[in-house]
Amino acid sequence: MTSPYPSLSEAEARDAADPLREWRDRFVLPEGVIYLDGNSLGALPRATSVLMRDAVDRQWGSGLIRSWNDADWIGAPRRIGDKIAQLIRAAPGEVVVCDSVTVNLYKLMMALLAARPGQDKSILTESGNFPTDLHVAAGVARQHGMTLDALPRDQIADRIGPDTALIVLTHVHYKTGERFDIAGVQALADAHNVPLIWDLSHSVGAVPLDMGSDTARFAVGCGYKYLNGGPGAPGFLYVSAEALEFLGSPIQGWMGHASPFAMTDGYIPAPGIERFLAGTPPMLSLLALEGGIDLMLEADSDALWSKSRALFDFLTQLMAARCPDLAPITPERADQRGSHASFAHPHAWPINRALIEAGVIGDFRTPDVLRLGLTPLYLGFVDLWQAVDRLAAIIDDGRWKRAEFSTMSKVT
Ligand SMILES: Cc1ncc(COP(=O)(O)O)c(C=O)c1O
Numbered sequence: 556m557t558s559p560y561p562s563l564s565e566a567e568a569r570d571a572a573d574p575l576r577e578w579r580d581r582f583v584l585p586e587g588v589i590y591l592d593g594n595s596l597g598a599l600p601r602a603t604s605v606l607m608r609d610a611v612d613r614q615w616g617s618g619l620i621r622s623w624n625d626a627d628w629i630g631a632p633r634r635i636g637d638k639i640a641q642l643i644r645a646a647p648g649e650v651v652v653c654d655s656v657t658v659n660l661y662k663l664m665m666a667l668l669a670a671r672p673g674q675d676k677s678i679l680t681e682s683g684n685f686p687t688d689l690h691v692a693a694g695v696a697r698q699h700g701m702t703l704d705a706l707p708r709d710q711i712a713d714r715i716g717p718d719t720a721l722i723v724l725t726h727v728h729y730k731t732g733e734r735f736d737i738a739g740v741q742a743l744a745d746a747h748n749v750p751l752i753w754d755l756s757h758s759v760g761a762v763p764l765d766m767g768s769d770t771a772r773f774a775v776g777c778g779y780k781y782l783n784g785g786p787g788a789p790g791f792l793y794v795s796a797e798a799l800e801f802l803g804s805p806i807q808g809w810m811g812h813a814s815p816f817a818m819t820d821g822y823i824p825a826p827g828i829e830r831f832l833a834g835t836p837p838m839l840s841l842l843a844l845e846g847g848i849d850l851m852l853e854a855d856s857d858a859l860w861s862k863s864r865a866l867f868d869f870l871t872q873l874m875a876a877r878c879p880d881l882a883p884i885t886p887e888r889a890d891q892r893g894s895h896a897s898f899a900h901p902h903a904w905p906i907n908r909a910l911i912e913a914g915v916i917g918d919f920r921t922p923d924v925l926r927l928g929l930t931p932l933y934l935g936f937v938d939l940w941q942a943v944d945r946l947a948a949i950i951d952d953g954r955w956k957r958a959e960f961s962t963m964s965k966v967t
Pocket residue numbers: 655656657658685687688725729754756757777790
């Protein structure tokens with residue numbers, strides 16, 4: 556009788572046939588750990604360790620202030636932005652790397668509302684969106700005397716109307732992994748002439764993106780997840796070239812000035828996307844991010860997405876057979892989801908703690924979600940097979956009920 560789910564030897568065969576299998580060696584992965592949380596904090600590329608030593612010892616240590624010119628530190632936000640532009644299929648000069656996703660969201664929302672003062676009354680977003688998106692939107696709405704309409708995703712399309720001032724949506728949902736159809740929602744927003752900001756935090760480096768053909772004009776995104784940019788890596792901000800001329804940053808910092816080193820009293824915004832810079836860029840973090848992005852640019856993006864899909868199918872098949880108590884909540888259809896798979900269980904918290912103790916790092920999202928990130932560059936089929944094997948053992952032997960696994964930690 557054939558087994559209803561793939562065997563370990565099948566997993567080994569899939570790894571052996573994987574065109575991306577060599578990539579794993581380009582990351583530092585701790586011995587004995589299966590890492591399924593690259594959607595929260597990407598792994599460390601080996602090249603980044605080398606790069607960082609150079610950045611610290613040579614560029615900072617020996618170059619000192621000269622490195623702003625000699626190592627082109629000053630050009631880094633735009634240079635790295637242009638590299639991200641390639642990943643999201645935007646044009647050079649449409650992306651800049653700076654600040655956090657949160658701050659970039661704020662800058663873009665404020666810029667867009669300043670560009671269309673009027674009687675619009677509400678900002679539209681999805682209820683259950685990532686908290687920072689909701690918090691920033693609520694704050695911006697309050698500052699403008701507007702309301703925040705946070706609605707379930709199936710009600711968003713119908714709500715867009717003449718009183719909508721701005722829409723903010725996260726492309727791939729951080730918890731469920733559900734994915735919006737950018738082109739479709741963008742067309743609706745355009746039909747009502749409402750600006751729409753996409754949060755690409757769980758999309759960039761994870762799913763195919765094409766800002767140009769989807770006619771998306773505004774986006775923000777994260778550097779420390781699938782781009783492997785390191786903890787707290789700067790985020791990015793995208794504004795399409797034709798929209799840029801109408802927008803100014805609400806934070807008129809000197810780095811966004813047309814000539815920062817002219818040191819003038821008056822503020823003149825930089826002609827390009829650099830106008831969204833505020834203060835001095837965190838150079839070490841930018842350089843670490845550049846290491847991660849260079850790696851992504853070198854990888855074949857079609858192969859990446861094709862492997863992500865294969866990993867997802869493999870994982871969900873194994874989970875259905877071996878851990879049926881964990882209910883899948885991520886859409887099965889590849890074009891409707893990102894690169895993580897989430898499962899609901901009333902005891903997801905202690906189960907995830909027990910799983911981490913067993914050497915498999917996934918994460919928990921309140922109230923009942925076990926989230927497993929699929930990062931094709933450094934994850935294989937055997938990893939998933941073993942992860943599910945350990946998870947099944949944890950459920951079967953009831954180990955997760957031990958008191959130690961119920962303790963909440965500060966960061967989840
Ligand atoms: C969708 C989404 N937006 C924003 C953020 C937060 O970004 P930051 O902490 O860099 O501001 C995250 C994750 O941290 C996220 O998942």
